[in-house]
Amino acid sequence: MSDDFPPVGGAENTEYRIRRIPDLQTVSKGAQVRYICEWKAPGRPPEIAGDKYWGPRDGIRWYLYSAASDWLGRQVKNGPIENAWTITYDDDAGQYTVIAEIRSALDEHGTPPTYCYRPQTVGDAGAILRAPLDALVKKGGGPSPDDAQQEIDRFRKLLGEVAQKTPPPDPAKHREAVDRWDEISGRLRGLLAPSTGKRRFRMRAVHLDAATQAQHVLMLFLTELETTEIHGRFGSRQSRRWALVDWTDPGNPRFRGSYEGEGRNVLEAVNACFSSWNLENRYPAGHVTYDLPPELVPLVGGDTRRQMDTSGKNVTDRVISVLEWIAIGGLLVAGFCFIFVAVPAMTEAAVAASMLASTGASTLSIGQRWREGIFDWSADAIDGLTIASNLIGAGAWARGALVKTLTNSGKTVDYVFIGARVGTDAAQGILVASTSLDQIDAVSKDPSLSPEERSRRLLALVGQLATTGLLTALSVRAAAKDADVLRQQPTYLKGDSRATVPEERLSELVDPTQTIDGTKPVIAEGHTSEGNQKTKARTPIRTPPRKWAPTETDLAKKYSADGHPWRRREISDMEIRLVDKDGFTFNVTCDEGTLHVDIIVTKVDPNTTSPHLLAQFDPPPTEPKASEVLYAKELYPLAYKHFEQVGNPATRVTGEFAWDNYRATKDKYVELLKKNMAADAAAKEAVRASKTYPYHADQGFTQVTQAQDHPELDNPLFDYILDKPE
Numbered sequence: 001m002s003d004d005f006p007p008v009g010g011a012e013n014t015e016y017r018i019r020r021i022p023d024l025q026t027v028s029k030g031a032q033v034r035y036i037c038e039w040k041a042p043g044r045p046p047e048i049a050g051d052k053y054w055g056p057r058d059g060i061r062w063y064l065y066s067a068a069s070d071w072l073g074r075q076v077k078n079g080p081i082e083n084a085w086t087i088t089y090d091d092d093a094g095q096y097t098v099i100a101e102i103r104s105a106l107d108e109h110g111t112p113p114t115y116c117y118r119p120q121t122v123g124d125a126g127a128i129l130r131a132p133l134d135a136l137v138k139k140g141g142g143p144s145p146d147d148a149q150q151e152i153d154r155f156r157k158l159l160g161e162v163a164q165k166t167p168p169p170d171p172a173k174h175r176e177a178v179d180r181w182d183e184i185s186g187r188l189r190g191l192l193a194p195s196t197g198k199r200r201f202r203m204r205a206v207h208l209d210a211a212t213q214a215q216h217v218l219m220l221f222l223t224e225l226e227t228t229e230i231h232g233r234f235g236s237r238q239s240r241r242w243a244l245v246d247w248t249d250p251g252n253p254r255f256r257g258s259y260e261g262e263g264r265n266v267l268e269a270v271n272a273c274f275s276s277w278n279l280e281n282r283y284p285a286g287h288v289t290y291d292l293p294p295e296l297v298p299l300v301g302g303d304t305r306r307q308m309d310t311s312g313k314n315v316t317d318r319v320i321s322v323l324e325w326i327a328i329g330g331l332l333v334a335g336f337c338f339i340f341v342a343v344p345a346m347t348e349a350a351v352a353a354s355m356l357a358s359t360g361a362s363t364l365s366i367g368q369r370w371r372e373g374i375f376d377w378s379a380d381a382i383d384g385l386t387i388a389s390n391l392i393g394a395g396a397w398a399r400g401a402l403v404k405t406l407t408n409s410g411k412t413v414d415y416v417f418i419g420a421r422v423g424t425d426a427a428q429g430i431l432v433a434s435t436s437l438d439q440i441d442a443v444s445k446d447p448s449l450s451p452e453e454r455s456r457r458l459l460a461l462v463g464q465l466a467t468t469g470l471l472t473a474l475s476v477r478a479a480a481k482d483a484d485v486l487r488q489q490p491t492y493l494k495g496d497s498r499a500t501v502p503e504e505r506l507s508e509l510v511d512p513t514q515t516i517d518g519t520k521p522v523i524a525e526g527h528t529s530e531g532n533q534k535t536k537a538r539t540p541i542r543t544p545p546r547k548w549a550p551t552e553t554d555l556a557k558k559y560s561a562d563g564h565p566w567r568r569r570e571i572s573d574m575e576i577r578l579v580d581k582d583g584f585t586f587n588v589t590c591d592e593g594t595l596h597v598d599i600i601v602t603k604v605d606p607n608t609t610s611p612h613l614l615a616q617f618d619p620p621p622t623e624p625k626a627s628e629v630l631y632a633k634e635l636y637p638l639a640y641k642h643f644e645q646v647g648n649p650a651t652r653v654t655g656e657f658a659w660d661n662y663r664a665t666k667d668k669y670v671e672l673l674k675k676n677m678a679a680d681a682a683a684k685e686a687v688r689a690s691k692t693y694p695y696h697a698d699q700g701f702t703q704v705t706q707a708q709d710h711p712e713l714d715n716p717l718f719d720y721i722l723d724k725p726e
Helices: 125-139 145-165 169-195 266-280 292-300 327-333 349-356 366-372 386-392 434-445 452-469 480-487 502-509 552-558 632-645 659-674 679-687 693-697
Strands: 016-021 026-028 030-039 048-049 053-058 058-066 076-077 084-088 094-104 116-122 198-211 214-234 235-246 257-263 285-290 305-310 396-404 412-421 424-434 471-475 513-515 570-573 577-578 585-591 594-601 650-658 703-708 716-725
Touching: 016 094, 016 116, 026 125, 030 116, 053 327, 094 125, 116 125, 125 198, 125 285, 125 305, 145 169, 145 386, 145 452, 145 703, 169 214, 169 235, 169 257, 169 266, 169 452, 214 266, 214 285, 214 366, 235 502, 257 266, 266 292, 266 305, 292 679, 386 434, 386 452, 396 424, 396 434, 412 434, 412 471, 424 434, 424 502, 434 452, 452 471, 452 552, 502 513, 552 632, 585 632, 594 632, 632 693, 632 703, 659 716, 679 703, 679 716
Parallel strands: 026 116, 396 513, 594 650
Antiparallel strands: 016 030, 030 084, 048 053, 058 076, 058 094, 094 116, 198 214, 198 285, 214 235, 235 257, 285 305, 396 412, 412 424, 424 471, 570 577, 577 585, 585 594, 650 716, 703 716
16 A cells, blocks of 8 residues: 555445444544445345355455644554454544455456545544534523432332333332432432532533543532631631532432532632542543533633543542443433423414314404413423323323324324313323324333333333424313303304314313314304404414513512611522621522522521521520511512512422421421321421411412421431422
């Protein structure tokens, strides 16, 4: 092989081609790519037979050509003589060509060989990860750690429901799966415990595995653990301790961990966290690109987007096997996980109007109903675990009507409703393309699958069908004050088959013998004696409410900067932090709709208040004392209103009861346990006995979704999650 390779006049082979695994045009340094020279036509390549030789007709030799010379001036590397070659790209970024030289074993006349070519680019890891990270930042979202904890518990519950409905073929394997999920749940709680009650700054990051070129989203957040005063000969200074927490896959030691750092200020502490993360992470060899949380950029400075190389080792663990991305890591990375993101509720006007519009309501048109919010198409959007629970768990969904719909191109598509009617004014379920029902049935009814395998496969299938438009969630609920409209009969079109009553359509929807035709135009009725009338069959477009600046809200005006000698006053669209002159505190945050109740201290009593809390006052009070400006009954409703006014309304509440609030909740919890109530149910019920629960209940957060006692902590806590009931 000469240095001017590829040879001048070398003919391209038309019988073979080069297949690439993974099939990526651009890879990063360190990538392992396998190239296979394969016969284009169906079947195997021809062989020759004879007294002296038996085997493939053609011999294949590999070469790697680089557009740039190496330090010895070479541009070509010789490869093996075989059908496949795995190349590890350890050289610098650049343009390469993989070449398969094909020589016929029957060639006795010195005919030049022929060649197959496959170009390959080795690029900078940061550039490769830029696009997925940009998409991640643009998409935003992703589950919060509290969301993940709740969904893990829901999945664990689903496994129990499936096992109860369909006994597992291998009970020992099922028990092992359940134990693994229990371990994952426990490890996640352990990772999150130090930051309980503290603000978590979410980081966006993507890891690129150099060998496989697989890209994985990392679930990370930064949090301040504590600030302490250090006294020395030359005065006092603050020491701030922060942590960077990776909770990507609590079941995998490579993708979980807490990396702490200390410093005199936020800059030093956060950079110390990054240094610890760089030294101690166990990610497979590759690269991580990440963005600083926007809130910390002014305090930390430097580049907003950063990257680091990973070696697969840490300072204490030199050898560890590469485990699969299982459990939460695997579920989250797939499009931010179907089970964590609600399936879009159905909004197609043609289907909705035809299915549920009452043409008899001359005093309230279809358009008016939607404008008035009688049918809420999004409030009850259905997530993947709800679907799985109803299809293979303990749900009550059943096959309902055939629903005919039109696509944007005018093509008719048949869907089957699977769901249930919920009371007299609501229905919930999914519309599945009739051609996909067999796939769902096959997974739901396969007796050889364990509960975990059945659940995972169904979640994957549901996610796939939703992505391709073959499955749509349908959730319909009428406002209670207008539910009577559902039963209103036609005034002028009685007897006309096209004039339906919405309540009747809800009944038809859950009836497997019915066919609902959503392909025909909607009709409406009216009379000239009633004057001009308008009817619109489309979802409403409401004028968005004005978004207030944080300084303009009712709370900001009530607790103005000059209205009290505050020790600390911070009011933004995500946080309210008020510390009055005596040290009484009100601190809540609202991150993407999750209201976290952090520190609330408006009263203390030396006879009942924890000495640890009293010590935070200077001097510690010796008799009952209350804040002169902070009153819980005023603060809570104003806080909810504040986040609504700035365009960040609360949709969930999380927090931890401590001190007096903990005692009230714990006393009720112990009382219920003595009455033989299950621990989980008792914990949820005990939350209602807390002193601050009524403030959240007044805002509609009456459903205790999660609750747990943590008496093992130095300062015991009772954590909780509140939602609005469906």
